[in-house]
Structure formats: structure tokens, C-alpha cells
């Protein structure tokens with residue numbers, strides 16, 4: 345619980361009414377952004393819903409908004425702060441909502457991997473980082489000629505990187521990196537793993553084209569081959585769509601794979617009465633079923649993200665009240681030098697995709 349005790353004493357109805365009043369008072373000076381994995385009680389107040397990058401871009405476009413309240417996890421609000429103007433203030437309702445995967449790659453560890461790999465390949469190496477990474481890692485990548493990628497454009501960014509140099513280092517998700525490299529036809533034996541907890545001898549990776557960081561999203565990594573077998577048995581007619589943060593074996597057994605936005609498109613495109621089984625965070629799967637009652641949308645298994653679930657509507661009301669009192673809390677700030685290089689890495693991605 346990140347809000348003061350007085351908010352716990354309010355009924356749900358009072359919280360809803362007070363949020364509505366605060367939004368009316370703040371008008372166009374406020375934009376609330378909500379990631380697809382947020383709880384229903386929070387997402388109902390979002391002016392825009394989306395995946396992390398779409399929301400960050402929306403934040404940058406919402407020039408009229410003096411305050412951007414980002415309901416998601418920290419790296420998302422941080423990216424919004426990097427892309428926004430200095431006049432805008434980005435606020436995260438729960439400052440402690442951190443994505444565990446983004447925390448798995450620290451800039452110092454990335455620098456160590458970089459040094460080791462360049463000792464083998466010289467400067468024939470490009471870094472690519474997933475959007476789900478901390479600002480310092482994005483800045484490292486920007487400084488070294490690389491780019492950010494998302495789960496929807498990772499293969500495209502890999503192609504871009506490998507058109508320039510012979511090798512690429514990808515952080516922090518092993519599965520997205522492996523699935524993207526395999527989708528480009530890169531043989532398995534040319535995909536190496538960098539474990540920051542137990543760094544390999546870089547000479548052992550000399551034959552690799554792609555080196556992926558040993559990080560993972562515990563929500564998506566938890567989907568298993570057994571889940572696929574169970575769902576296939578129960579819903580033999582179902583189309584199975586999974587997120588590329590799932591392990592390779594699960595992605596290979598699925599009918600298709602794609603980002604959060606891609607999964608939503610697959611559901612939209614499915615014919616009436618179709619069954620779609622989805623391997624991603626449960627809140628999105630549940631909402632897609634509510635919004636598509638004429639289709640059957642089932643989770644591959646019911647997996648939720650604790651960090652995404654930390655934000656409640658009381659947290660949202662608290663930060664709105666603080667804005668109204670002229671004393672915003674949980675303001676997300678990024679060092680200007682870090683923001684400069686991270687922005688460059690983000691802009692390279694936007695140019696490529």
C-alpha cells in the first residue's frame with residue numbers, strides 16, 4: 345500500500361467519485377496512461393491504454409498535458425520522462441512498481457559484458473536493448489551505436505544491427521532474444537548466452553552471431569509445454585497465440601506469436617465464435633474476453649504480474665490529490681545525460697521501424 349491511511353477508509357464508490365472529480369478539475373492538463381496489464385479498477389480511468397512503447401509515445405505527443413500519470417511499471421514511466429518535454433511532469437502512482445526483468449540488467453554488468461565481447465570481436469558488435477530495461481542500459485546502448493527494440497519489432501532491429509556489424513548483444517530477455525534470432529534463421533549454435541551472475545569466457549562465444557542476456561520475465565517464462573498440451577486437449581479448435589517472452593519451446597508449439605498489441609490484433613481478427621488461447625499476462629486475457637463476448641478467449645494458464653498489480657485506484661487518487669494540492673509525489677526524473685543517450689537509442693528504433 346503506497347497511499348496514506350485515510351485513503352483506505354474511503355469506500356470504492358467514494359474513490360471512483362473523487363478520481364472523476366480530480367480529472368474534471370485538472371482537465372486537459374492531465375493525461376492518465378494505463379498499461380494493458382493493469383487491474384480493471386485502474387484501467388477504467390486511463391485516457392489511453394496500450395503497451396509500454398505506445399504509451400510512452402502517447403505521453404510525448406500529449407503536449408497539452410502538464411501532468412502524465414503513468415499506471416504501469418517504472419521503466420515505462422522512465423521512458424515517458426525521457427521522451428517528454430521539460431515542462432511535463434511524469435508521475436508513477438506506485439514508485440516501487442519495478443519490472444523484475446528490467447532490473448536483471450544493470451549498466452555496470454552490461455559494460456562488463458561489452459568489454460569482454462569486444463576483446464574477442466573488436467568493434468564488430470552492436471548492442472540492442474529491449475524497451476523493458478532501465479534508462480542507464482538504454483543510455484549505454486545509445487552511446488555505443490545501438491538501439492532499443494520492442495517485442496513487436498525485435499526481429500527488425502536485429503536485422504538492422506546485423507546489417508551494420510557481424511555480432512549483436514541483446515539485453516535483458518533471453519527468450520525474446522532467442523525467439524527473434526531464430527525467426528531470422530540464425531542457427532541455434534550461433535546464439536550464445538551471457539549470464540551476468542556467472543560470465544562465460546568470451547572466447548567460448550567467439551563463433552556466435554547473437555549473444556542474449558540471461559534475463560527473463562517470470563510471468564511469460566512460466567508458460568510451459570504442459571500448459572500447451574492441456575489447452576490443446578481441452579480446446580482442440582483454439583488458435584494459440586503467445587508472447588515472445590515465452591520460452592522457445594512454447595513459442596514453437598504456438599500457432600503464432602506477437603507483442604501485446606499483436607495479440608490484441610489477432611483477437612480482433614478472429615471470426616465470431618472462434619476460440620483463441622493466449623499466453624500472456626492474465627489481466628489482458630480476461631479483459632479481451634469481456635470485450636469480445638462472441639468469442640471464447642482462454643488463458644494458456646492464469647499468470648499475473650505482481651509489479652503491474654501493485655497499483656490500485658487508491659494510489660491513483662492519492663497522486664491526483666497531490667497534484668491538485670500543488671505538491672506532486674512520485675515524480676519520475678532521469679538524469680539529463682542518461683536521458684540524452686537513451687533518447688538517441690529510442691530514436692534509432694523509431695527510424696528503423
Ligand code: SF4
Pocket residue numbers: 381417442443444445446476561562563564625649650651652
Ligand atoms: S509482465 Fe514481465 S516484463 Fe512485464 S512488467 Fe511484469 S515482469 Fe516485467
